[in-house]
Amino acid sequence: MTPCNSPSQERPSGLLRLSLAQCRRLRLAHLVSGLDEESPGERLCGSATSLRGYTEWVSLDEPSVTLGWDWQLLAEGGTARCVRVGQPFSNVLLVDAQGVDFDAERNLDALAGLVDSLPWSGATRDAVSRRYG
Amino acid sequence: MEYVAGTAQDLRSELMATMARYRYRVFVETLGWDLAAPDGLELDQFDAPGARYVLARNDAGRLVGVARLLPTTGPYLLADVFPQLMGPVPLPRDPAVWELSRFAAVDFDAPQAVAGGQFSSDIAVALLREAQACARGIGARALVTVSPRGVERLLRAAGFRAHRVAPPQVVGGHPLFACWMDLSE
Numbered sequence: 001m002t003p004c005n006s007p008s009q010e011r012p013s014g015l016l017r018l019s020l021a022q023c024r025r026l027r028l029a030h031l032v033s034g035l036d037e038e039s040p041g042e043r044l045c046g047s048a049t050s051l052r053g054y055t056e057w058v059s060l061d062e063p064s065v066t067l068g069w070d071w072q073l074l075a076e077g078g079t080a081r082c083v084r085v086g087q088p089f090s091n092v093l094l095v096d097a098q099g100v101d102f103d104a105e106r107n108l109d110a111l112a113g114l115v116d117s118l119p120w121s122g123a124t125r126d127a128v129s130r131r132y133g
Numbered sequence: 134m135e136y137v138a139g140t141a142q143d144l145r146s147e148l149m150a151t152m153a154r155y156r157y158r159v160f161v162e163t164l165g166w167d168l169a170a171p172d173g174l175e176l177d178q179f180d181a182p183g184a185r186y187v188l189a190r191n192d193a194g195r196l197v198g199v200a201r202l203l204p205t206t207g208p209y210l211l212a213d214v215f216p217q218l219m220g221p222v223p224l225p226r227d228p229a230v231w232e233l234s235r236f237a238a239v240d241f242d243a244p245q246a247v248a249g250g251q252f253s254s255d256i257a258v259a260l261l262r263e264a265q266a267c268a269r270g271i272g273a274r275a276l277v278t279v280s281p282r283g284v285e286r287l288l289r290a291a292g293f294r295a296h297r298v299a300p301p302q303v304v305g306g307h308p309l310f311a312c313w314m315d316l317s318e
Contacts, residue, residue: 013313014222014298032303056308058300064220066300091297
């Protein structure tokens with residue numbers, strides 16, 4: 001089966017076509033993490049506050065991959081950990097063994113699975129702690 | 134909501150001034166951007182004859198959203214101010230690729246206007262669709278834009294086809310990146 005879209009016919013948009021295996025071999029480093037600002041309506045004295053934010057990771061080697069996602073802080077059993085919220089944002093479009101592009105939903109699901117396999121929560125939590133005191 | 138689109142020459146000077154005052158209110162007063170904006174009018178070097186504007190007005194005729202489209206065959210924000218956001222990817226210089234910039238969608242008349250925000254999501258999505266339609270009408274097959282995370286989330290939530298061009302740069306502590314929007318159908 002030939003790829004249904006030929007990269008050579010596309011404009012250089014930065015989209016990186018990689019296999020899932022290639023992505024799993026990437027060395028990813030934390031770039032920056034931050035908190036989302038609450039909307040004014042949520043700033044009520046005494047109301048529960050849920051910490052939500054974003055985290056950005058980049059590949060240490062070529063190709064130059066960017067992978068970012070949103071997270072929420074969950075307190076469980078006396079410990080707090082960050083959990084992914086929603087699907088990640090990236091410049092990667094995964095391809096299958098025949099070089100055929102994943103469709104959008106499958107791509108995001110697979111990238112989300114990749115995120116979930118990474119030990120990112122501690123690094124993100126620590127970065128946020130350092131940043132906001 | 135009503136939309137008006139065109140070049141500075143197409144739009145009346147009064148409407149252009151209204152747009153400049155609205156942009157001042159959003160970007161300088163609300164977001165605190167350090168922009169040269171004499172007399173409360175926000176216009177920059179990219180507001181040149183080649184620029185196209187898409188403006189949204191509410192039922193009362195007040196401006197509630199603005200968008201600027203620039204051809205990548207001339208000067209544009211990403212190329213001239215933020216080329217590093219492209220990473221290893223060549224800057225587009227393509228008549229079918231336009232830049233979306235100075236995008237804002239805030240109805241200051243609405244009681245629920247987001248304090249400190251750049252857009253109301255409903256207005257923003259509608260204005261984005263209109264801007265994309267306008268861009269297609271002038272031959273664009275893709276848009277690029279300098280984006281913070283909020284724009285990325287908005288695009289995703291609204292179902293637009295978009296992806297990052299390269300890893301973000303951290304500006305003022307926040308990630309900023311080039312976003313590519315595919316307009317092909």
